[in-house]
Amino acid sequence: MEPSQDLYETPADRLDAFVEQSLQPHPEWKEEVQDAWQRSERFLRNHCFRDELVGDQEVRVLKVVKGGSSGKGTTLNHSSDVDLVLFLNCFSSFQDQAQLRGVIISLIEDKLTHCSRSLAYNITLAQQRETTRVPRSLSFQVQARKSSEIIGVDVLPAFDALRNFCPDSKPPPEIYENLITTYGCPGEFSPSFTELQRHFVKSRPAKLKSLLRLVKHWYLKYLKRKYRKAALPPKYALELLTIYAWEMGTNENENFNLDEGFIAVMKLLRNYEDICIYWTKYYDFKNEVVRIFIKKQLKERRPVILDPADPTNNLGRERRWDLVAKEAIYCLRQACCWTEDPSQGWHVQPARDVQVMVKQMRQESWTLSVDPYNPIWKMKTKIKKTCGLFGQLRLSFQEPGEDRQLLSSRRTLADYGIFSKVSVWVLETFSPEIQVFVKDSSGQTKTYAIDPDDTIRDLKEKIEEAGGPYVENQILRFQGRKLWNHRSLSDLQIEDCDTIMLVRKGHSSPGMP
Incomplete structure (x- = not known):
């Protein structure tokens, strides 16, 4: 069911009403989605693996976690993607997940085909694309009980890497070290971190979720429909970008103007080639293996958007961001982005400030906050003023295992792929x-x-x-x-x-x- 009003024709000061009337899920629809989730969950937990053996081991469901928009609390009205992440006892490692996932998915598919009546739904299995890779998930559609609407469900078998860690706490770095050294495809084991991904979004204020729904609606209606066959970024990438814009643009204020937030996101998408964002909520730079890996990720071709729960998952990688930018530029010219005073909008940098530790021979070190897109000469000016220096400054940095590099005044930290904390040595010359x-x-x-x-x-x-x-x-x-x-x-x-x-x-x- 389509919103009665077109987003592009909606005045900017009416976006709150547009979200409430057209995008906010109605109670009846939420009940339909919840019912589909509960029936699918019961089928997988109680019927799907009864008396089934994998590798001489009886398969047991450890837990089923709700992911997707319904798990994060950002469901659109009459549109939903229900992810059921299935944690099984037969996966004792990421390697097990990679090796046995195909067997598990085939087993679920067979059971769904023969036992779908136990779900009391009309079940339609999605056509699997021809590929040499073992599928990571099984997709099927169920018809809502009280309407003709279709609810999409994805089942993702996963290794329980977190072992019931609380999403509010930081997992031990050894979990991420194990993930990195397993050498899977980028983001291959992200389902194992669904609870962290879900909490990262679900814990946000209600007003931000309205902005997330607005951006998601824009993505589905104006991007997905126009470029059906293109390799567009996943919705999750735009969700993370929206959260970042809110953090930077409002300092995490729960009260903000929806139009300003929407415009800020469109401007970021327009300038996608400068985006480099990450969080340190669940992993950071303290562990050497993780630190080296993250720094390598941050030097990848931009845009770089690292999943806050899985550092191997760069959501900006190898996607048609040029098409996203093209539509964002068009959107910025529409009524939904017209404001009385454009200069009063959010100021959002495409990357966070970098903490630069300034080191000088026989002097105490100190820290400077630097926009990675500002020229190096601006940093030199700050250092001269702070340290009372008068000669010419030469700044250099050195990554572990690499040669020392001189920082050119005309370039930026971004030019050197520096987006995280770095030590810079200062030499005053005459x-x-x-x-x-x-x-x-x-x-x-x-x-x-x-x-x-x-x-x-x-x-x-x-x-x-x-x-x-x-x-x-x-x-x-x-x-x-x-x-x-x-x-x-x-x-x-x-x-x-x-x-x-x-x-x-x-x-x-x-x-x-």
Whole structure:
């Protein structure tokens, strides 16, 4: 059943009424969806696996969790996607889920075909697309009992990775380390984290859920219908983007103007190539395996939208965001986005500020908050003002296992794929000094400001003063050749930002005599 009024023709100041009258689910429809859920759940729990063995083990249902829009509390009137996530005892690991999922889905399909009468519904199994991959879910449709409406149901077998952890708490990082090292396809095991995904949305205020319904209605009516065969982003990606816009635009205020929120989301979609968002509610950077993986994810081609419950699930990946942006641009020209004072809307950056830890030799470290899309020269200006510096600043950073990199004034942190907390080393130089990086056998790099006419011995003395080996215990190499004490850096054609290798006498680094 379609809303009686078209969204694009609805004035911006009437969007609240549009949601309440056209999108908010009526009690009768909510009852239909709940009834379909309960009957499906009872069938799966009590009838589907009776006397069934998988791998010489009797299959038991540990729990059934409601996902989708009905689980999150964002159901649209006469439109619903009911996800039943089925946690089974035969899955004792993510590997088990990957290996046995196809067997379980085939078993459910057979039982539905032969025992659908126990559901007291007209059941229609969805046609499975031809693919070489084992299906992750089983889809079927049921007809509502009191109307001609169709309710879609997806059954997703899953490993109970959380083991009854409370959604309000942060799971042990070992769970995510295990997920990452299993090497499944991106987001393959997301059903295991359904309870966290559901709580992340369901716990939000009612007004935000109205905005979520509005964005979802826009997605279904104006995107899905227009581009039926295109690989569009999932609705969940737009839900997360909407939650992010609300967090950034209102500082999580429960009272806001619906039109301002809708416009903010459309503007983000218009500028999708800059989006890089993630949360640290359920996983963070403290565990080394998880930290390295997240940082790698954040360097992927944008848009990057990491599932707050599953870091392997980048919802921005390989989708037709250009089509989404095209429709968002058109939407911004419609009556639903016309406001009296557009400048009073939400200010939403496409990525959160980055916490930059500023480090300077023999000085105490301090933290600076930086918009990743601001040019580096703005950060230099703040550092100069805070530290009382007057010379030229050279900023550099180093990721574990990688060489030190200089930050160019004309570029941004985003250009270097930096969207999370980072340490930046500051070196104040006075012309004609250059900066050189000295990397030791452990992979650690330090920066030194030095006159190009100074000798290699002068550099060695600086290294000793900074806590390095004594001058006589140092061997310096550049581009594979040993550097002698009496030669100057300019003679050796060592230039600004070059890297010199330091070897302590008595030690040798790989590939060196």
